[in-house]
Amino acid sequence: PPDVEELGRATWTFLHTTAAYYPEKPTQTQRVNMLSLLRALPVLYPCSVCAQHLGENMKTRPPDVSTRAGLSRWLCEQHNEVNGRLGKETFECTVEKLDERWKDGPSD
Numbered sequence: 439p440p441d442v443e444e445l446g447r448a449t450w451t452f453l454h455t456t457a458a459y460y461p462e463k464p465t466q467t468q469r470v471n472m473l474s475l476l477r478a479l480p481v482l483y484p485c486s487v488c489a490q491h492l493g494e495n496m497k498t499r500p501p502d503v504s505t506r507a508g509l510s511r512w513l514c515e516q517h518n519e520v521n522g523r524l525g526k527e528t529f530e531c532t533v534e535k536l537d538e539r540w541k542d543g544p545s546d
């Protein structure tokens with residue numbers, strides 16, 4: 439079975455980075471594809487408990503693919519939900535903090 443921690447770090451890196459570079463005004467094609475990418479995770483993610491939790495969370499809180507900020511925040515909140523369950527720290531879901539971590543790096 440895959441290493442759930444390594445898989446998780448790699449997947450969060452991919453997802454948060456993709457959200458950080460998602461367009462401010464995505465086209466319909468970009469939205470549809472992002473939604474497909476996210477909806478595939480509960481079906482295909484190779485950690486079945488993770489996939490199950492994500493699927494439940496996505497039912498109560500559907501992904502926001504309408505803007506870069508909306509998507510970044512939605513993912514951040516999903517990640518925080520997992521952090522809470524695992525006893526990890528909560529991340530502050532502002533565009534500033536998210537861009538610093540996943541796009542621009544720290545200023546100065």
Ligand code: FAD
Pocket residue numbers: 442443444445446447448449450454487488489491492513514515516517518520521524526528529539
């Ligand atoms: P990670 O949680 O992997 O975080 C990597 C980096 O992201 C952190 O160092 C930090 O800089 C940054 N970060 C932290 N929080 C946020 C945030 N909210 N927004 C943006 N950036 C942030 N593991 C389980 O044991 N059980 C599960 O049910 C489970 N479900 C998962 C569901 C999904 C969809 C994914 C992708 C992973 C899941 N994992 C689960 C794995 C888990 O989330 C961690 O990836 C893993 O435990 C390694 O944790 P870590 O402390 O190295 O940092």
